[in-house]
Every structure is written in C-alpha cells, then in structure tokens.
Amino acid sequence: MKSDGIPSGCAISGLMSEDGRRIGGKVIIQSIACMHDRSNGLGGGFAAYGIYPKRKDMYAFHMMFDNMQAKENTEEFFKDHFNVDKDEAIPTQRQNGVSNPPILWRYFLEVPENKLEFLSERDYVTKTVMKIHSEIDGAFVASSGMNMGAFKGVGYPEDIGSFYKLEDYNAYIWTSHGRFPTNTPGWWGGAHPFTLLDWSVVHNGEISSYGINKRYLEMFGYKLELRTDTEVIAYMFDLLVRKHKLPIEKAVEALAAPFWKDIDRMEPQKKKMAIALRHVYGSTLLNGPFSIIIGHSRGMIGLNDRIKLRPMTAARKDDMLYMASEESAIREIAPDLDEVWSPRAGTPVFGILKAEVE
Amino acid sequence: MESQLPAEFIVNIDHERCRRCKRCVINCSFSAIEFKDKVTINNRQCVACHRCATFCPESAITITQNPLDYKDGYNWSPEIRKNILKQAESGGIILTGMGNPKPYPIYWDHMLIDACQVTNPSIDPLREPMELRTYLGAKPESLEFEGDINNISLKTELAPQVKLDIPVVFAAMSYGAISLNAHKALAMAAKRMGTLMNTGEGGLHEDLAGYTDRIIVQVASGRFGVTSKYLNNSALVEIKIGQGAKPGIGGHLPGEKVGEDISKTRMIPVGTDALSPAPHHDIYSIEDLSQLIYAIKETTDYKKPVSVKIAAVHNVAAIASGIVRAGADIVMIDGFRGGTGAAPMIIRDHVGIPIELALAAVDDRLRQEGIRNRASILVGGSIRQSADVVKAIALGADACVIGTASLIAMGCRVCQKCYTGNCAWGIATQKPELVRRLNPEVGADRLCNLLTAWGHEIQEVLGSLGINAIESLRGSRERLRGVGLSQETLDILGIKHAGIGQ
Numbered sequence: 001m002k003s004d005g006i007p008s009g010c011a012i013s014g015l016m017s018e019d020g021r022r023i024g025g026k027v028i029i030q031s032i033a034c035m036h037d038r039s040n041g042l043g044g045g046f047a048a049y050g051i052y053p054k055r056k057d058m059y060a061f062h063m064m065f066d067n068m069q070a071k072e073n074t075e076e077f078f079k080d081h082f083n084v085d086k087d088e089a090i091p092t093q094r095q096n097g098v099s100n101p102p103i104l105w106r107y108f109l110e111v112p113e114n115k116l117e118f119l120s121e122r123d124y125v126t127k128t129v130m131k132i133h134s135e136i137d138g139a140f141v142a143s144s145g146m147n148m149g150a151f152k153g154v155g156y157p158e159d160i161g162s163f164y165k166l167e168d169y170n171a172y173i174w175t176s177h178g179r180f181p182t183n184t185p186g187w188w189g190g191a192h193p194f195t196l197l198d199w200s201v202v203h204n205g206e207i208s209s210y211g212i213n214k215r216y217l218e219m220f221g222y223k224l225e226l227r228t229d230t231e232v233i234a235y236m237f238d239l240l241v242r243k244h245k246l247p248i249e250k251a252v253e254a255l256a257a258p259f260w261k262d263i264d265r266m267e268p269q270k271k272k273m274a275i276a277l278r279h280v281y282g283s284t285l286l287n288g289p290f291s292i293i294i295g296h297s298r299g300m301i302g303l304n305d306r307i308k309l310r311p312m313t314a315a316r317k318d319d320m321l322y323m324a325s326e327e328s329a330i331r332e333i334a335p336d337l338d339e340v341w342s343p344r345a346g347t348p349v350f351g352i353l354k355a356e357v358e
Numbered sequence: 359m360e361s362q363l364p365a366e367f368i369v370n371i372d373h374e375r376c377r378r379c380k381r382c383v384i385n386c387s388f389s390a391i392e393f394k395d396k397v398t399i400n401n402r403q404c405v406a407c408h409r410c411a412t413f414c415p416e417s418a419i420t421i422t423q424n425p426l427d428y429k430d431g432y433n434w435s436p437e438i439r440k441n442i443l444k445q446a447e448s449g450g451i452i453l454t455g456m457g458n459p460k461p462y463p464i465y466w467d468h469m470l471i472d473a474c475q476v477t478n479p480s481i482d483p484l485r486e487p488m489e490l491r492t493y494l495g496a497k498p499e500s501l502e503f504e505g506d507i508n509n510i511s512l513k514t515e516l517a518p519q520v521k522l523d524i525p526v527v528f529a530a531m532s533y534g535a536i537s538l539n540a541h542k543a544l545a546m547a548a549k550r551m552g553t554l555m556n557t558g559e560g561g562l563h564e565d566l567a568g569y570t571d572r573i574i575v576q577v578a579s580g581r582f583g584v585t586s587k588y589l590n591n592s593a594l595v596e597i598k599i600g601q602g603a604k605p606g607i608g609g610h611l612p613g614e615k616v617g618e619d620i621s622k623t624r625m626i627p628v629g630t631d632a633l634s635p636a637p638h639h640d641i642y643s644i645e646d647l648s649q650l651i652y653a654i655k656e657t658t659d660y661k662k663p664v665s666v667k668i669a670a671v672h673n674v675a676a677i678a679s680g681i682v683r684a685g686a687d688i689v690m691i692d693g694f695r696g697g698t699g700a701a702p703m704i705i706r707d708h709v710g711i712p713i714e715l716a717l718a719a720v721d722d723r724l725r726q727e728g729i730r731n732r733a734s735i736l737v738g739g740s741i742r743q744s745a746d747v748v749k750a751i752a753l754g755a756d757a758c759v760i761g762t763a764s765l766i767a768m769g770c771r772v773c774q775k776c777y778t779g780n781c782a783w784g785i786a787t788q789k790p791e792l793v794r795r796l797n798p799e800v801g802a803d804r805l806c807n808l809l810t811a812w813g814h815e816i817q818e819v820l821g822s823l824g825i826n827a828i829e830s831l832r833g834s835r836e837r838l839r840g841v842g843l844s845q846e847t848l849d850i851l852g853i854k855h856a857g858i859g860q
Contacts, residue, residue, distance in 0.1 A: 206478040208824040210860075211752075211836025219725045244500035247507055257827075259487045273503070273512050279519060280497045280731065282829030288478050289824075306826065307486055309479055 010204035011035035011157070012192075012312075013324040014175040014293040015333070016300040020357040021319065022050055025166030027333050028174035033158035034332040035178060035325060041097065043179030043191035044160035045152025047200035047295050048171035050357050052147050058085055058108040059125055062142040062149050064188050065103040070138030077136060081128055082109035090151075095163040098155040102140075102188050106149070122197055122242060126222075129196060133225040140189040145198030148297065152177075152191035160191075172357055175295045177202035193295070194230045199237045200295040203230040204325055205310045208288030216283035233292060236284050248301070249348070254281035256306050256346040293323055300351035308345035315340040321351040359447050363440060365401035365424050369410070373397075375418035382410035382419060387782040387792055388775070405773040409782035441703070452703040455776030455786065457603060457695045457740055457762055460707050464695075465714035465847070466746045470856055472837040474824035481826055483817040489827040490813060492757050494594065494734040495519035495663040496687040517687060518663050520593050522757055523552030524813045525828060526747055528805075529738050529761030530576055530598065530667070532558030534611045534620050534632065535699030535776065536765075537793040538565065540785045543768060543801025545569035550802065551809045554593055556759070559609065559634060561623040562588055574665070577654065579608060580634035582624035586657050594688065595654050596665040597647070599638070602696025602713070602739040604705045605669030609634035615779055615788045648684035655685070663687035663734075670694060670716030670739065671709075675723035682724060682733045690759065691716050693739025697762040699786055700777035713739040714753065718851045721754025721833060730754075730833075744815035753851065754833040767808040768801045836860065 013031045017023060028046060052060050059082075065071040078084055090104040111121050119127070129141045143150035148171075151164040157178040177192035193200040207213060207229035214224050214232055220243070222235045233255075240251035254277045258266075263274045278285075289309030294301040302323040304312050313327040316339045322330040327340060343349050369390060376397055383393045390403035391410060404421065411419040428436045441452055474480040481488070495517050502513040528544045535558060542565065544555040549572045556574040557566075561583020566573065570591040577584050578598040589595050600606065611620075611632035621628040641647050651664050665688035666681045668674065678689045693713020698706060717737050724730040737750050738759035747758045766772065769783035776786035784796030820826065823837055831837065839856040840848050848855055 206824075208474065208478050209830035209834060211834030212830060212832060214836070215725060215833050219728050219730060246501065247503055247510065249507055250501075250503060250510075260489055260491050261487060269511060273510070276501055276512055276514065276516055278829070279493055279495075279516065280499075280501050282827075283833065285827055285830055287825040287827060287830035307481070 010180050011038035011178040011325045011329070012176065012202045012204050012291060012293050013329045014173070014202070014295065014300055014302070014322070016173040016321045016351040016353075017319050018321060018351055018354050019319040020050070020172045020353055020355040022170035022172050023174065025161060025169045025171070025174065028176050029158050029161035029166060031324060031329045031333045032161070032176040032178055033156075034329045036156060036158070038180060038325060039156055039178030040180045041156045042154060042181050043152070043177070044155055044157025045150060045177050045191045045193055045202070046157070046161060046164070046166060047143070047148065047150050047173075047175045047193040047195065047202070048166070048169055049148045049173040049198070049295060049297060050171045051149055051169045052108070055085065055108045056147040058110055059144055059146055060149055061107040061109055061144050062090065062151070063105045063107065064140040064142055065105065066138030068103070070136060071103055071105065073136050074132060074139045077132065078107060078109065081115065083112055084109055091165050091168070092163050093165055095155075095159050097159040098153060098163040101153060101163070125197060126238065130221075130223040130225075134223050142189070143193075143195040143200065145195065145200075146297065148198050148200070148295075150193050150195050150200060152193065153188045154191065172353070173295050173300050173351070175200060175202050175293045175300065177204075189226065190228065192230060194226070194228065194234045196234045196238050197242070198295075198297040199234045201230055201233045201237075201292055203233060203290060203292045205290030205292075205305065206288050207232065207286055207290060209285060212283050213286065233286065233294070236286075237294060237296070240281070240284065248350075250277060252301060252303060252348040253277055254284050255286045256303055256348070257281075257285050258346065259306065291325065298353045302343060302349040304343060304345050304347070306346040312343055313340065314343050314349045321349070323349060361402075361447055363402070363443050363447070364426050365404065367404040367406045368401050368422050368424050369399040369404050370420045370422065371397045371399065372416075372418040372420075375416040377416055379415060381413050381415065385409045385413050385782060387780045387787075387789075388778075405775045406771065407773045407775070407782045408771045453700055453777050454703045454706055454774055455698060455700055456772050456774045457697040458707050459774070462695075462712065465712055465843070465851070466742075466749055468841050468843050469714075469749050469838050469851070469853065470841060471745070471748060471752070471819060471823070472839070473822040478824045480824050481821040483814075483821040486821075487826055488817040488820055490524050490816060492522040492525040492828060493519040494522065494688055494736070494756060496733055497731045499728075499731055518661050520554070520663055521552070522554065524809055524816075525751060525757035526741075526809060526812060527553050527574075527736065527757055527759045528555040528764050529697075529759040530556035530558040530574070530596065531699070531761055531765075532560030532576075532611075533563055533623055534558075534560040534615060534788070536786050537781075537784055537788060537796060538563055538619065539793050539796040539798045540765075540768060540801065541566060542798035543796065543805060544764065545573060546798060546802035547805035547809070548572040550806050553809065556596065559598055560611075560620070560632075561625065562591065563619065563623050567591070576667075577650075578634050579636070579638045580632060582626065582632060582634075589654060589657050589662070592662060594663040594665055595658065596667055596688075596690065597650060597654070597686075598667045599641070599647075600667065600669035600671075600692070601698060602669045602692030602694050602710055603698035604701040605671050605694075605710045606636060607701065607705050608636040610700065617788060620788065644680045644684055647681065651685045665690050665736065667692060669696075670711045670713055672711060674711070674716045675719040678720040679723050679727055679729070682729050686733055688734045688736055689720065690736040690738070691720060693737070696739035697765075698776075713737050713750075715847075715850050717750060717753050717755055722852060744812035744819075747812065748816055748819050748831065749838060751828065751831050752834055752838050754835070756832065763808070764805055767804045768796060769804075
C-alpha cells in the first residue's frame with residue numbers, strides 16, 4: 001500500500017525450471033533469506049506455480065480477511081458468483097517474527113456457464129477481484145490464478161515462508177520478495193507479490209510514472225484500490241497480453257521502451273513497430289527505478305528500468321533460470337552455474353516453459 | 359467631440375541626456391513623439407510599447423503610468439470610468455488586442471510540481487537521455503501484430519502522425535493579423551526546432567513554401583486562401599471553430615490592411631474587408647463538422663491529421679468528445695486568456711473559461727469514454743512559461759501552443775494595440791516601413807532561443823520527477839498538488855491539495 005510506505009531497498013528472487021520440474025519451497029526461502037539486509041521485516045512474500053495439480057483448472061483464490069464478517073460476506077459473494085469446489089484454511093504454523101495474521105483461507109472456484117454470456121471467463125474473474133476489493137470491507141484477494149498462489153504477509157520473507165509452510169509445496173516457478181518500505185504498513189495485503197489471474201509481480205523500486213499508468217488502466221475498467229505502484233504492473237500485463245493479445249516480448253517493450261535515439265537507428269521493420277508501440281502504449285511506460293520479476297503460468301520474465309536504477313542478476317544452470325537482486329542469492333542455492341550475467345537496462349530476460357505441466 | 363479621456367501614460371524625456379538624435383521620433387509609430395527644437399511628447403498617443411525607450415542611445419526616456427488619481431471607488435474603477443468615457447465619445451464597441459488582462463485566477467500559479475527524494479532517484483538530464491519527443495495524431499486503442507516472434511510485423515495501420523521535438527507549437531496567428539516577417543520568423547524557428555507554426559486563417563504566403571512540412575494550415579469560417587494545394591502543403595490541417603479570446607465571434611480584418619500581397623494570399627480583392635463569419639455557414643451541428651473533417655481527409659488522401667480548434671466554454675468536455683467522435687485527430691482547446699489581433703473587449707474579458715479547468719475536464723471526459731487515445735490534445739490560451747507547459751502536460755495535454763509568448767520573444771510589449779495596425783515592432787502591422795523593423799532571421803533566432811531554454815527547463819523538471827520521457831508526465835496528475843484551491847476546483851483539476859501524500 002503505497003500510502004503507507006514506498007519500497008526503497010527490497011530484495012527479489014525468482015527461479016524456474018523450464019522443463020516444468022517441480023521444486024520444493026525450501027530453496028526459494030534460502031535464496032531470499034540470503035538478502036535479509038535488503039528488507040526490514042515489514043513485508044515478505046512468494047508466488048508459486050504448479051502447486052495445485054489436482055485442481056489445476058479451477059481458480060484458486062487465496063484470501064485475506066480482517067474479520068469473520070468479511071469472510072462471511074465474501075463467501076456469500078462467492079456463492080452468488082461461482083461454483084465453490086472446495087474451501088479450506090491456508091495451512092500455517094507459528095513463527096517468531098510473524099504476528100497478527102488475518103484470516104487466511106483459500107477457495108477453489110469454477111465459473112458457472114450462465115455467467116459468461118457477455119464476457120470471457122477471465123474478464124469475469126478479473127471483474128470479481130476488482131469488485132471484492134472495492135465493495136467488501138476487510139477482504140483482500142492475495143491471488144486468483146489457476147494452479148498457482150501467492151503467500152505473503154508482514155515479516156521477513158524467510159519467516160513468512162516458514163509461517164506458510166512453503167517447504168510442503170512444489171512449484172516449477174517460484175518468485176519471492178523482501179520488503180523495505182520507508183514506514184510501517186502493518187498490512188498484509190500490501191506485501192508483494194501482487195497478482196491478478198495467473199500474473200504475479202515482485203518489484204524492487206518505485207514507479208515514478210504511477211499517476212498516468214493508473215489513469216490509463218482505469219480507462220480499461222481496472223480499479224486500482226490498493227494504491228500501490230506495483231499493482232499497475234500486474235494489471236498492465238493482463239491488459240497488454242491477455243486483452244490486447246500483444247506478444248509478451250512486445251508488451252515488455254511497451255513497458256520499458258527503447259529510447260528514441262536507439263529507435264532512430266533500428267532497421268525499418270523493427271523501427272516501425274517500436275514507434276507504434278510508443279505511440280499507442282506511451283501511457284504504459286514504466287518510468288522510475290525498478291527491477292521486477294513477473295510470473296505467469298507459462299514462464300517468468302525479469303525486467304529492469306530503462307537506465308537500470310535497480311540491481312538484477314540472472315543465471316542459468318541446465319533447465320533452471322534464476323534471477324535475483326544480488327548474485328549471492330543465486331549462488332546460495334546454485335553455487336555451480338552455467339552462465340551468470342547482469343541484464344542490460346530495459347532488456348528483458350525470459351524464462352519459457354518448454355513442457356506441458358500437470 | 360473633444361475627448362475628455364486623460365492620457366494613460368506619461369513619457370519623460372531627460373533633456374540633459376537627450377542628444378536630439380531623433381531616433382525616438384522615427385521609432386514612434388503612434389505619433390506620440392515629435393521634434394520641435396527638442397523632443398516633445400503627446401502623452402495621449404503613448405501606448406507604452408517601449409520602442410522609443412529601447413532605442414534611445416542615452417537611455418533618456420522613461421514611461422510611467424499617468425498618476426492622475428480618480429476619487430476612490432472600488433466599484434467604479436478608473437478603467438470602467440475610462441471605458442464609459444470612450445463609449446460616450448464613440449458610440450462603438452470597445453476594441454482591443456492580446457489576451458484577457460483581468461485579474462481572474464491563474465490556476466497554473468496554484469499548482470506545484472512533485473520531485474524525487476531518497477526512495478526514487480532523480481535523473482540528471484545532462485547525463486541521461488531525457489525525451490521530449492511527442493507525436494500528434496490519432497492512436498488506435500491497441501496494436502495487432504502478425505507472424506511469429508522471429509518474423510513479427512505490425513498488422514495495425516496507424517493514422518498519420520506529426521512529430522514534435524518539443525511539445526510546444528506556435529499558435530495560429532494569421533498573415534494579416536501579423537506581418538509576413540513575423541510569419542517567416544515563426545516558420546523558420548518551427549523548422550529549426552522541429553515543431554510547428556500555424557498559418558491562422560489568412561492563407562499561406564508563397565514565401566513560406568519551403569516550410570510546409572512544419573506548418574499547420576487553418577480552415578476557418580472565412581475559408582481564406584483554402585485550396586486543395588493549401589491543404590496538401592502542410593504538416594496538418596486545423597479547422598478553426600473558435601478562439602479563446604473571442605468564443606462565438608467571427609473575425610474582421612479591415613480593408614485598409616488588405617494590400618496586394620494579403621489579397622493574393624487570402625484570395626479576396628484588394629481593399630475589401632476580410633470577414634470571417636461567427637459560425638462556419640456549413641457547420642450548424644456536429645454531423646456537419648464531421649463532413650468537413652472527412653472532406654479535408656479525402657482531399658489530403660488521409661495523409662494529414664485533422665485538428666479542430668475550439669474555445670474553452672462551459673460545455674467544452676462534451677463538445678470535445680463530440681469532435682473526437684466526429685473524426686478529428688487532434689482537439690485544440692484555446693482558453694479564455696488566449697490572445698487576439700482584435701476583439702471586442704466585452705467578449706475577450708468576459709466570455710469563456712480558464713484553460714486549466716477546460717483541459718482537465720476534457721482529458722477526464724475522453725478517458726471516461728475510453729477515447730483518449732483517439733485524439734491528441736493541444737492547449738493554449740496563455741501558456742507563459744515552461745512551468746505552465748509542464749503543468750498542462752501533467753493535467754493531460756499532449757502539447758501546448760504559444761502565441762503571445764512567441765510574439766513577446768520577437769519584441770512585442772503586450773501594449774494591446776494590435777488592432778490599430780501601428781505595431782512599432784513590426785509584428786502586428788502591414789505597414790511596410792514598420793514590417794521592415796522585424797528581421798525574420800533575428801526573430802527566428804529569438805524564438806529558437808526561447809524554445810531551447812524551455813526545452814532545457816522541461817528536461818530539468820522531468821529529471822527531478824525521476825522520469826525520462828514526456829509520456830510519463832502526460833496526464834500524471836498525481837505529480838501535481840494544488841495550493842489555495844477550493845475542494846471543487848481540486849476535484850475538477852483532478853489533483854490533491856499540497857500536504858496530502860500519495
């Protein structure tokens with residue numbers, strides 16, 4: 001929640017098996033814990049993909065409720081809008097450094113046919129998420145994608161990971177975040193990752209163009225209730241890739257567009273596309289310092305701002321792709337690497353799922 | 359009738375310093391200075407254009423307001439009393455020039471800009487790229503690509519776009535209202551700076567043929583000089599519906615100004631009044647406007663963006679939305695403080711609304727309707743400094759237009775006597791001996807310097823905001839805060855009051 005604190009330091013780490021092998025959560029906790037000093041205990045979180053293979057075709061809603069009333073209201077709402085296949089408490093354990101959690105509950109939902117007369121299933125789910133945030137007091141959707149989930153809260157990331165017992169989950173993509181806001185948020189929903197459908201974003205930095213990014217998204221019906229700059233990134237991917245159907249490479253080019261001086265030197269076809277992207281998607285340009293890792297069901301993307309004002313290192317080993325704020329966080333879990341590099345400003349790193357996963 | 363009007367200004371000559379060179383006599387185009395053994399003054403003629411004082415080699419001339427006090431009266435201000443005297447003597451509408459000088463609130467001066475501290479770094483424009491490049495024209499809502507990622511190409515056809523290296527364009531001022539030399543200076547500067555000048559409604563003089571890719575050609579209700587060649591020799595075409603200084607009012611260039619050259623350019627006989635009707639007589643509603651937009655697009659083979667210029671009036675947001683839906687690629691909004699060569703004072707000073715509020719309302723409305731991408735927004739009507747440009751862009755404008763500021767750069771002293779045709783600086787005049795005073799090359803240099811300076815200033819502000827492209831400022835109202843504004847004004851501007859964080 002931006003009003004409560006502007007992320008300044010922050011650590012991010014992500015790993016992916018491009019072959020779709022599932023990896024236990026212990027590894028990612030170990031990686032993010034290595035960058036303990038980049039966070040201050042006011043927020044940590046994880047996104048994990050491939051964790052619900054048994055219900056992989058259902059929307060897994062990870063919910064945070066401030067009180068029982070909010071839970072009841074949301075459940076009432078779910079009953080009207082979805083078929084609820086299963087709901088249960090998200091398993092947690094006592095953990096030093098993690099206190100006052102909200103009620104954490106997950107729901108596996110299917111969209112009834114009759115709800116989809118005028119809009120697509122994913123639009124319907126998106127609308128539902130916006131509706132919960134704007135209309136149900138004390139309810140917060142931590143994640144809403146299929147076969148994935150976000151686990152986040154107030155505390156150091158390694159404590160949050162242990163609190164959620166992440167060692168019990170296996171995922172082919174893990175991303176994580178340790179937060180260093182400049183004052184106390186004390187709000188669990190404000191921790192990273194931010195998500196929508198299967199998009200998740202962990203973010204180190206600040207979006208100085210937040211004002212226009214937000215107004216642009218609002219034009220397309222997104223409600224930005226969380227007042228955080230990170231939220232816009234998740235919605236931007238949803239708009240550009242899912243709704244406008246841009247190839248993901250082009251969406252990334254819109255968000256961290258090349259400079260005009262470089263565009264002017266491109267060969268004609270490439271130049272035409274680059275100019276058109278800046279014409280049409282100028283309002284989606286993310287300006288300001290950032291390094292981000294975006295997760296989605298088919299891959300993972302690492303991206304820096306146009307002049308690289310935040311750190312990011314990437315590495316590969318066999319089918320594994322790693323990205324983190326610091327190389328140490330990668331070496332901590334994979335000392336022996338095939339390739340380590342520091343991605344250039346505005347140049348994305350793509351991890352692409354090569355196999356089908358269950 | 360003998361005039362009872364007192365002189366507005368007193369010209370003081372320091373006769374000890376005066377060396378009787380008569381330069382002031384030659385320079386005064388308002389007959390306020392004569393030479394009878396020594397320099398003598400007819401104060402009633404002085405308009406405070408500063409031409410004499412500027413060119414006096416001894417700095418022996420000062421000009422002061424006439425200190426003739428009236429009996430106090432808040433309600434019956436000296437100006438109101440003088441206007442009544444004028445009308446009692448003339449029986450006519452009071453004519454005036456330049457923009458509204460009345461002390462209405464200037465909202466630009468009640469908005470402050472954000473800057474980065476600690477958590478997000480500011481950027482040094484001397485070390486890092488800082489992009490001001492702007493494109494005017496309609497953009498689609500989204501793009502479509504085809505082919506796989508290794509052989510990808512753009513499927514969407516884009517509407518024509520006009521590139522600006524700096525988001526500041528010279529405002530429409532017609533050849534007739536201003537001199538050919540002023541037009542030449544504006545055209546040269548526009549070309550050198552990668553921006554645009556605007557012919558206004560008086561047609562395009564053949565001497566400007568080499569600059570047409572940097573010229574906005576205007577189609578106004580008088581249709582002066584409008585031919586298919588005129589429309590095609592342009593960067594873009596603008597349909598002028600209204601002007602901020604005189605919304606709902608037509609134009610009138612007196613016959614005395616219509617000499618050989620203007621007659622040719624405007625395609626009207628020498629010595630006839632050039633009358634622009636109040637409305638376009640073929641536009642009585644929005645569907646008529648749409649027809650004219652598409653008639654122009656057909657004529658220009660859909661290669662030129664078409665802009666529609668309107669004055670900022672109460673219902674400006676709905677009107678702008680209609681204009682966009684009618685097919686315009688650009689909406690140009692002219693605020694109530696915008697300049698004019700000649701307008702009735704009652705209209706200039708009392709009709710229209712401030713550009714700040716109009717801009718905010720239009721940008722909001724187009725966003726609510728999801729059509730903001732479909733047209734660029736240009737705003738003018740008293741953009742005085744680069745800070746106004748920054749604030750306008752943050753409110754949602756694509757670029758600003760400057761008229762008065764560009765004239766001041768060329769020498770104008772805003773004496774508001776444009777309608778007399780006696781401009782001592784060779785700008786708002788057609789008298790050859792006065793026009794000659796403005797050297798187009800020097801005028802262009804001064805205009806380029808102004809834009810260069812503003813460009814640097816805008817880059818500094820972007821850097822302090824921690825952004826390196828103008829599109830990250832455009833519409834980013836979060837980076838503005840109001841001071842001393844009512845909640846209602848803040849709501850219209852879509853900004854928070856200073857002291858409120860994010």
